[in-house]
Amino acid sequence: MPIALIRHALFAPKRPRRHLPAPTELKRSYDVVIVGGGGHGLAAAYYLARYHGIRRVAVLEKGYLASGNTARNTAVVRANYVTPGSVRFYAESVKLFENLSAELDFNILFSQRGQLTLAHTDAAMRGFRLRAEVNRRCGVESVMIGSGEIAKLVPTLNLVPAERYPVLGGLWHPPGGIVRHDAVAWGYARRAAERGVEIHQRTEVTAVHVDNGRVVAVQTNRGRVACGAVVQAVAGSSSLVAALAGLRLPIVTYPLQAMVTQPLKPFVDPLVSSPQFHVYISQTPRGDVVIGGGSDPYPLYGTRATLDLKESLIQHTIELFPCLAGAKLLRQWAGIADMTPDYSPIMGKTEVAGYYLDAGWGTWGFKATPICGKAMAELVATNETPGLIGAFGVDRFRTFRLVNEMGATAASH
Amino acid sequence: MKLIPCPLNGLRNVNEFAYGGDVLEMPATSASDDAWIDYIFTRENKAGLVREWWFHIPTSYWFILERDTVTDTVIRSYPADQVFSRRIDFPPRRES
Numbered sequence: 001m002p003i004a005l006i007r008h009a010l011f012a013p014k015r016p017r018r019h020l021p022a023p024t025e026l027k028r029s030y031d032v033v034i035v036g037g038g039g040h041g042l043a044a045a046y047y048l049a050r051y052h053g054i055r056r057v058a059v060l061e062k063g064y065l066a067s068g069n070t071a072r073n074t075a076v077v078r079a080n081y082v083t084p085g086s087v088r089f090y091a092e093s094v095k096l097f098e099n100l101s102a103e104l105d106f107n108i109l110f111s112q113r114g115q116l117t118l119a120h121t122d123a124a125m126r127g128f129r130l131r132a133e134v135n136r137r138c139g140v141e142s143v144m145i146g147s148g149e150i151a152k153l154v155p156t157l158n159l160v161p162a163e164r165y166p167v168l169g170g171l172w173h174p175p176g177g178i179v180r181h182d183a184v185a186w187g188y189a190r191r192a193a194e195r196g197v198e199i200h201q202r203t204e205v206t207a208v209h210v211d212n213g214r215v216v217a218v219q220t221n222r223g224r225v226a227c228g229a230v231v232q233a234v235a236g237s238s239s240l241v242a243a244l245a246g247l248r249l250p251i252v253t254y255p256l257q258a259m260v261t262q263p264l265k266p267f268v269d270p271l272v273s274s275p276q277f278h279v280y281i282s283q284t285p286r287g288d289v290v291i292g293g294g295s296d297p298y299p300l301y302g303t304r305a306t307l308d309l310k311e312s313l314i315q316h317t318i319e320l321f322p323c324l325a326g327a328k329l330l331r332q333w334a335g336i337a338d339m340t341p342d343y344s345p346i347m348g349k350t351e352v353a354g355y356y357l358d359a360g361w362g363t364w365g366f367k368a369t370p371i372c373g374k375a376m377a378e379l380v381a382t383n384e385t386p387g388l389i390g391a392f393g394v395d396r397f398r399t400f401r402l403v404n405e406m407g408a409t410a411a412s413h
Numbered sequence: 414m415k416l417i418p419c420p421l422n423g424l425r426n427v428n429e430f431a432y433g434g435d436v437l438e439m440p441a442t443s444a445s446d447d448a449w450i451d452y453i454f455t456r457e458n459k460a461g462l463v464r465e466w467w468f469h470i471p472t473s474y475w476f477i478l479e480r481d482t483v484t485d486t487v488i489r490s491y492p493a494d495q496v497f498s499r500r501i502d503f504p505p506r507r508e509s
């Protein structure tokens with residue numbers, strides 16, 4: 001055994017350094033209260049403190065830090081959407097991710113191996129050509145590739161032409177990748193806390209006090225907290241918390257399940273997704289194969305597993321990668337996803353002055369964590385909606401200006 | 414919720430059914446745009462008891478199901494005519 005290790009065992013300080021400051025009393029008032037201590041809420045807190053000098057900020061989390069969808073997602077980051085507004089928005093997020101380890105001095109392990117979305121039908125090929133073109137015009141790298149190139153990128157993929165749904169081609173998006181999702185939350189939390197943001201776990205918001213059309217306080221299980229502004233970032237609970245402020249949303253909450261295999265030797269480099277089969281996979285740096293798919297067939301506030309969904313994921317994964325037939329599943333889990341009718345998020349002001357929404361992230365919001373946090377912080381600090389998120393206000397449903405991303409979202413994340 | 418009691422076919426496996434959304438009262442055709450927008454997009458998204466349209470796929474049968482969205486359990490189901498007993502007549506379409 002190396003001497004250094006023995007010395008460390010004997011003489012290293014016994015107490016590990018605290019990642020976050022010890023919990024404090026909840027103050028009677030803050031400038032900004034952020035409801036929800038997931039990646040989105042923590043990122044907003046960080047950008048408020050770091051770039052806008054707003055430090056009297058409390059993040060209130062009913063469970064423990066990042067115990068919601070931030071901890072449950074499959075960590076796919078990409079920008080190959082179809083409407084120009086979305087493409088530009090998510091591309092900005094990819095850029096922030098590229099620099100996030102340095103920004104936070106915290107390794108988020110962004111691994112940009114590229115994302116490949118498979119087309120099994122002519123309709124999918126046409127849809128992908130449109131996406132490739134829109135992406136190119138927005139400065140995002142996405143190209144159509146044929147099965148020859150696919151075979152080179154993913155030699156283990158089943159490209160047998162006689163399959164029921166043979167692979168006809170694919171949308172290849174080199175900037176796509178995966179991230180160590182927990183680290184994103186921890187990194188933002190740590191750097192926000194260093195700048196004075198208070199993070200209160202096991203603190204549930206149970207009521208929102210609105211006076212004369214303006215939010216003035218929130219009620220929690222630890223008492224009332226007055227505030228100048230509220231950012232709501234509670235993912236699957238969006239409708240329930242918004243209702244506390246008297247807001248009704250175009251959101252329905254569905255479970256989203258995922259699972260992971262035992263670690264295997266590296267056998268696939270890019271992220272591979274098949275909207276036709278409602279399945280996508282990636283192999284983590286540790287070797288596990290993360291398998292995700294579409295949301296459950298009916299709404300629910302629960303994270304139970306269903307055999308139907310797991311069977312479908314497994315069947316289609318093996319159809320794409322026959323070599324995985326013998327792999328063992330290690331874990332499965334679910335989160336609750338806040339789905340909007342157009343598969344785009346809701347960000348911005350509401351009818352209640354000072355009450356800002358960061359919701360409707362459904363099955364695809366992890367990849368937006370940095371840019372959403374940054375934009376929400378700017379919105380709160382200036383009370384002006386940043387241009388980048390202008391199209392995503394909740395009022396779009398009143399004016400029928402929907403941002404339809406269904407085709408570019410469903411089961412490809 | 415692994416089995417759903419279908420008023421027509423009895424207890425059947427949940428994967429024989431499709432979810433069809435909340436049972437909502439449709440606004441009058443003369444209602445305001447806001448009322449219609451609400452009807453189309455806004456949802457209670459309740460945690461708890463809900464009343465919904467469900468569809469038994471093999472028999473093309475629509476019915477109403479009450480269930481709990483927190484415990485994932487069925488409360489009861491019944492034919493739609495228990496709620497919708499009146500025929501809805503739409504005014505003839507205006508040519509434009």
Ligand SMILES: Cc1cc2nc3c(=O)[nH]c(=O)nc-3n(C[C@H](O)[C@H](O)[C@H](O)COP(=O)(O)OP(=O)(O)OC[C@H]3O[C@@H](n4cnc5c(N)ncnc54)[C@H](O)[C@@H]3O)c2cc1C
Binds near residue numbers: 203292
């Ligand atoms: C299985 C799965 C796979 C996914 N895969 C991807 C993917 O590959 N790529 C991608 O981009 N996105 C993906 N997503 C979506 C993504 O995870 C979410 O959109 C994103 O993490 C939302 O972040 P958040 O911080 O808003 O929410 P969360 O991390 O869920 O945080 C919200 C927090 O609010 C808290 N809260 C709720 N109510 C209250 C209250 N009343 N008071 C106080 N706190 C409250 C909750 O406890 C929770 O911690 C996936 C989701 C799931 C479930």
